[in-house]
Amino acid sequence: MSKGELHNIAKAHLEKLNATGTLNIDKLSSRLKEMINYAISRHDWYEGQRGKYLSIAIALIAVSATGTLILSKISTHIDHNAIVFFLIALMIIILGSFYIIFKFGTLIEGNYPHREHADIRSWYFRYNINSSKNITDQFNFYVKSWLEYATDIDFAAEDLEQVFILFIIQWHRSKNLNCIKTNFTISMLVATLFIFIGIIVQLCSLY
Numbered sequence: 001m002s003k004g005e006l007h008n009i010a011k012a013h014l015e016k017l018n019a020t021g022t023l024n025i026d027k028l029s030s031r032l033k034e035m036i037n038y039a040i041s042r043h044d045w046y047e048g049q050r051g052k053y054l055s056i057a058i059a060l061i062a063v064s065a066t067g068t069l070i071l072s073k074i075s076t077h078i079d080h081n082a083i084v085f086f087l088i089a090l091m092i093i094i095l096g097s098f099y100i101i102f103k104f105g106t107l108i109e110g111n112y113p114h115r116e117h118a119d120i121r122s123w124y125f126r127y128n129i130n131s132s133k134n135i136t137d138q139f140n141f142y143v144k145s146w147l148e149y150a151t152d153i154d155f156a157a158e159d160l161e162q163v164f165i166l167f168i169i170q171w172h173r174s175k176n177l178n179c180i181k182t183n184f185t186i187s188m189l190v191a192t193l194f195i196f197i198g199i200i201v202q203l204c205s206l207y
Contacts, residue, residue: 007154007157010157011154029156032163033159039167042170046173046174046177049177050104050173050176050177053104053184054100054101057097060093061094065094068090079202081201085198086195086198089191089195092191096186096188100184103179107172119161120158121158122146122149
């Protein structure tokens with residue numbers, strides 16, 4: 001599939017529908033705008049959730065580091081076996097938090113499959129700006145390329161591309177978020193289990 005192929009596919013379907021006389025371009029454009037706005041809001045929701053887990057992960061690393069320091073200072077007052085369980089719990093939290101940070105970073109500059117095939121000249125700069133450093137040449141290139149799609153059918157095709165691409169990005173965000181949530185849940189449950197065992201061991205050592 002070559003660059004601009006997504007646009008050509010959408011345009012072909014729209015032209016076929018238009019030929020039947022059943023295409024209301026105004027209603028279609030209005031609907032597509034609503035779809036784009038909603039898709040953007042869903043994308044932002046996923047980003048917000050990922051951002052929350054990133055903040056939690058950073059905070060947990062700081063808390064765990066502090067906990068490790070405190071354990072080292074009071075180690076003479078705690079059973080050796082209990083300390084081992086507490087340290088394992090802290091290490092699990094730290095490793096799980098670093099994994100969350102790593103997974104968050106994998107989507108900072110995602111290599112999405114649509115980039116080589118899309119051609120949305122009304123929505124994204126990469127399809128409108130060439131490599132020339134001369135601003136006049138760049139503007140001339142932009143105007144010529146944009147006017148190639150300056151028809152109602154082409155605008156609708158671009159909007160269809162945009163919705164589709166937003167769905168792809170949503171899917172990646174959703175998959176990434178689920179992975180982060182699963183890791184967070186498992187690491188916290190396991191860490192809690194080790195902390196609980198450590199407390200039991202410490203209580204038993206007192207008797």
